[in-house]
């Protein structure tokens with residue numbers, strides 16, 4: 585509730601002020617993290633260049649120097665070849681998934697209900713979903729439906745988005761998949777039906793929404809109005825949550841992917857749901873109330889790491905790291921090493937997420 589002050593300027597209520605202050609603190613922390621990361625990368629690059637130059641200058645002769653340069657060029661070529669091969673294999677898996685993969689839809693029709701930060705956060709989550717799916721031995725057949733307006737504009741800004749091997753559909757899923765209406769199942773934490781199995785004939789829909797559950801029950805209502813089935817993940821059968829059972833889009837996608845691989849819900853939940861969200865004692869009052877789907881924006885942290893993301897066409901994002909001695913280290917390991925130094929919730933969440941992704945690719 586806003587009250588007018590002496591200057592006729594609206595004064596925010598106490599809770600609105602608290603919320604605003606919290607958002608500002610989060611934005612400041614995020615900006616600080618970004619600039620620290622940028623600085624870390626710069627220093628790292630500088631160090632590697634220095635080390636390489638020192639190594640070169642220690643060469644005993646001109647021949648030795650030439651040999652070192654040639655060797656380095658060769659290693660680089662091999663690395664690039666390996667990456668191209670991996671990309672090719674990923675493209676094959678994703679193409680195959682279009683024919684035989686479990687259909688999973690991300691419903692992008694909620695853009696009007698989100699702030700631009702929330703849309704940004706959702707786009708990062710979609711990027712993350714695409715990257716994780718591409719790493720799976722048997723990926724799902726992903727669909728983005730309702731891909732219009734602001735949502736489309738933001739997605740188009742992702743480098744290489746045009747080349748993604750995914751169904752991009754401007755139409756809503758109900759239109760695009762009208763001939764399969766009886767197979768549509770909206771996944772929503774508010775459903776009565778519990779999802780025990782994944783049926784290859786069904787098409788599972790996930791609400792593309794980052795709303796801190798401000799729009800409570802909106803996907804349940806939508807499914808009911810459209811007369812399609814709904815189901816919730818069987819979280820309660822396997823673990824107790826410290827707050828609600830509403831998960832983020834990327835968490836739900838990852839859980840489905842893990843389940844497709846192992847048919848083990850418990851394993852999928854434990855690998856994907858961050859420890860802090862499980863009821864293991866304490867919890868943060870703020871995140872409990874609102875959910876934490878973009879509290880620290882885990883997807884963004886991973887997505888910001890171009891190496892870890894490895895999406896089609898993201899090559900142009902790659903930083904030239906000519907003097908990179910540890911280039912052959914798996915990007916996830918590198919990310920994990922960095923995160924191990926970090927002491928915040930997001931760090932822990934990503935650590936768990938990247939651990940899961942490591943396991944997946946092994």
Ligand SMILES: C[S@@+](CC[C@H](N)C(=O)[O-])C[C@H]1O[C@@H](n2cnc3c(N)ncnc32)[C@H](O)[C@@H]1O
Nearest residue numbers: 771772773790791799801802803816817830831
């Ligand atoms: C951040 S949630 C959106 C919450 C939103 N208020 C709603 O009513 O769906 C993103 C989406 O993930 C899926 N989801 C989240 N938690 C789920 C759960 N426990 N079971 C099934 N689906 C879930 C739903 O499709 C949901 O729309």
